[in-house]
Amino acid sequence: MTAVIDEPARRPNRWAAPPRPAWEEEPSKAGLAGKGIALSFACLAILFPLWIVIVTSLSSRKTIDEAGGLVIVPKGITFIAYQELLSGGQVTRAAVISILVTLVGTLFSMTVSVLCAYGLSRTGSLGHRWILMTLLATMFFSAGLIPTYLLVQSLGLTDTYLALILPSAVSVFNILVLRGFFMGISPELIDSARIDGAGDLRILRQIIMPLSRAVLAVITLFYAVGYWSAWFNASLYLNEQDMMPLQNVMIQLVQKQEAPVGLGQAIRTGQLSGLSIQMAVMVMALLPVAVLSPFVQKHFRKGMLTGAVKG
Amino acid sequence: MSHSTVPRSGAEAGTPVKTPVASADATGTRKERGSGKQGLRHRFRRDRALILMTVPAVVLVLVFNYLPILGNVVAFQDYDPYISDNGIVSILNSPFVGTENFQRIFEDAAFWNAVENTLVLFLVQLVLFFPIPVLLALLINSVVRPRVRAVAQAVLYLPHFFSWVLVIAVFQQMFGGAGMLSQLLRQHGYDGLDIMTDPNTFPFLITAQSVWKDAGWGIIVFLAALASVPTDLYEAAAMDGAGRWRRMWHVTLPALRPVIALLLVLRVGDALTVGFEQILLQRDGVGTDAGEVLDTFVWWNGVRNQDFGYAAAAGLIKGVVSIGLVLTANKVAHLMGEQGVYKK
Numbered sequence: 268m269t270a271v272i273d274e275p276a277r278r279p280n281r282w283a284a285p286p287r288p289a290w291e292e293e294p295s296k297a298g299l300a301g302k303g304i305a306l307s308f309a310c311l312a313i314l315f316p317l318w319i320v321i322v323t324s325l326s327s328r329k330t331i332d333e334a335g336g337l338v339i340v341p342k343g344i345t346f347i348a349y350q351e352l353l354s355g356g357q358v359t360r361a362a363v364i365s366i367l368v369t370l371v372g373t374l375f376s377m378t379v380s381v382l383c384a385y386g387l388s389r390t391g392s393l394g395h396r397w398i399l400m401t402l403l404a405t406m407f408f409s410a411g412l413i414p415t416y417l418l419v420q421s422l423g424l425t426d427t428y429l430a431l432i433l434p435s436a437v438s439v440f441n442i443l444v445l446r447g448f449f450m451g452i453s454p455e456l457i458d459s460a461r462i463d464g465a466g467d468l469r470i471l472r473q474i475i476m477p478l479s480r481a482v483l484a485v486i487t488l489f490y491a492v493g494y495w496s497a498w499f500n501a502s503l504y505l506n507e508q509d510m511m512p513l514q515n516v517m518i519q520l521v522q523k524q525e526a527p528v529g530l531g532q533a534i535r536t537g538q539l540s541g542l543s544i545q546m547a548v549m550v551m552a553l554l555p556v557a558v559l560s561p562f563v564q565k566h567f568r569k570g571m572l573t574g575a576v577k578g
Numbered sequence: 579m580s581h582s583t584v585p586r587s588g589a590e591a592g593t594p595v596k597t598p599v600a601s602a603d604a605t606g607t608r609k610e611r612g613s614g615k616q617g618l619r620h621r622f623r624r625d626r627a628l629i630l631m632t633v634p635a636v637v638l639v640l641v642f643n644y645l646p647i648l649g650n651v652v653a654f655q656d657y658d659p660y661i662s663d664n665g666i667v668s669i670l671n672s673p674f675v676g677t678e679n680f681q682r683i684f685e686d687a688a689f690w691n692a693v694e695n696t697l698v699l700f701l702v703q704l705v706l707f708f709p710i711p712v713l714l715a716l717l718i719n720s721v722v723r724p725r726v727r728a729v730a731q732a733v734l735y736l737p738h739f740f741s742w743v744l745v746i747a748v749f750q751q752m753f754g755g756a757g758m759l760s761q762l763l764r765q766h767g768y769d770g771l772d773i774m775t776d777p778n779t780f781p782f783l784i785t786a787q788s789v790w791k792d793a794g795w796g797i798i799v800f801l802a803a804l805a806s807v808p809t810d811l812y813e814a815a816a817m818d819g820a821g822r823w824r825r826m827w828h829v830t831l832p833a834l835r836p837v838i839a840l841l842l843v844l845r846v847g848d849a850l851t852v853g854f855e856q857i858l859l860q861r862d863g864v865g866t867d868a869g870e871v872l873d874t875f876v877w878w879n880g881v882r883n884q885d886f887g888y889a890a891a892a893g894l895i896k897g898v899v900s901i902g903l904v905l906t907a908n909k910v911a912h913l914m915g916e917q918g919v920y921k922k
């Protein structure tokens with residue numbers, strides 16, 4: 268009861284500054300202003316270009332022509348660019364491919380990594396050191412692009428989506444981060460589960476994983492972003508234009524300024540703006556990442572550090 | 579949690595791996611583990627589930643990280659990709675030419691141009707990129723309002739998760755020939771400016787892109803180091819009459835020193851890798867005089883020109899020098915009393 272009386276249930280205003288310790292001097296007005304300006308500048312440098320991309324993607328041909336190209340102030344919002352891109356055709360297909368590769372790849376990578384991290388999380392188990400060293404060593408060398416290319420080709424992975432998943436499926440860094448977390452979980456819990464007759468797989472599923480939600484979220488995000496952002500392996504191993512994921516299509520549309528297949532006519536005749544089409548593809552590429560990453564943000568620090576330290 | 583602290587000295591950073599007996603005690607599980615007294619068969623039966631769990635990852639690493647090392651023999655071959663669709667068959671049937679590929683490389687002006695560009699890009703990035711996350715971290719760390727801090731962090735971390743394709747597309751829309759900057763210049767009667775294809779400013783463009791994408795992300799490690807500084811230290815310094823700036827100099831910066839050293843070591847060890855995807859995407863636009871680095875040199879000669887032996891030889895040179903750099907950088911870190919990537 269006393270605790271309730273001592274601490275009123277009112278939530279503190281988290282926008283306000285908490286009280287300073289007695290020994291700390293009050294900040295000067297100039298200092299505060301300088302900090303505010305520096306921070307705003309850094310954030311605007313990131314947000315302003317994204318704003319322009321989003322606004323232009325939502326602008327009509329007329330607004331874009333009036334603005335002389337990129338639009339800063341939105342004037343009437345239209346989703347025509349998205350409608351055109353998502354009504355079947357090249358970009359729709361590429362987006363679906365990217366989503367599927369990301370989902371399947373992330374699931375596969377997480378399964379393999381979590382299993383491996385748990386298998387290595389008990390020091391002193393048989394072969395533990397050898398396996399760990401085998402994995403760690405790969406952080407110090409790379410076999411090289413050409414031998415890897417020849418290998419993937421020899422395995423018959425060319426022109427299959429496995430070429431986008433298997434060569435980059437395992438990140439040793441991510442395994443080490445997971446392992447570091449698993450090792451921090453109280454051994455008594457595991458021991459008592461074992462006495463109750465739980466096998467290793469069950470301990471992993473019912474004890475370790477529920478206790479590691481934070482790190483699992485971070486590593487899932489890392490893997491998912493990796494698959495979503497990848498374009499090089501597709502350019503290397505896929506020859507069929509129809510198989511290309513979103514990033515590779517974005518290279519064609521934005522960097523090489525090509526019109527999307529099927530929409531060239533509409534752009535030439537002036538019904539559609541090529542620019543808003545470009546911007547819409549960029550928004551499609553950034554949206555999933557921008558929506559998901561802030562949710563996982565609070566766990567980043569822990570996740571990053573365990574890996575850096577335990578490695 | 580013990581995870582969230584950064585090691586302040588080498589002693590704290592010890593991985594339990596190196597001392598199996600002590601760590602078995604520390605974890606408290608199955609104290610008999612690693613004692614070596616039991617038969618191998620018994621230990622295998624006890625740990626087989628654990629070993630089995632590591633198999634998929636280990637197989638993938640062996641196949642995609644270790645197996646290709648053997649493929650570097652093509653560096654000593656006149657490799658003919660048209661012998662067979664299967665690279666392994668082609669390797670077995672291609673003639674060995676000794677060090678001919680390497681001799682050709684050392685006489686190739688394009689190779690030395692790539693080496694030079696790689697080193698220039700590394701140095702420019704090191705000088706211009708490296709201090710920014712430290713400064714940003716100090717700035718964020720001095721923000722005491724929790725919400726402001728969380729929002730700023732969310733914004734600063736965001737571009738790290740963008741693909742290079744997207745980052746470069748954004749830069750093109752801002753600084754390209756048809757971009758925002760050119761548009762503004764033209765509207766005010768000046769000529770447009772295409773920074774994206776200017777070879778002279780290319781190292782700075784690359785650095786600006788890296789800063790935009792990753793400088794925010796880089797502050798995480800420093801923020802953690804800053805959070806681990808005990809408040810007592812600041813209080814004691816304040817009691818002794820140290821002002822804001824002297825506290826930063828004598829308390830904050832020493833706390834960052836091990837992290838800065840570690841990251842510098844990592845960066846120098848990785849000097850020959852200067853953003854392969856980022857540069858490959860812009861290589862055509864800016865031209866090979868400024869835009870060719872070692873990695874893209876390998877890609878061009880191998881994947882595009884199908885001169886696999888030559889490209890693999892260049893890749894092998896880079897790989898061997900890189901390993902040397904990593905080991906040397908660690909050695910230097912240890913000599914300076916810092917921790918480096920691995921211990922001892």
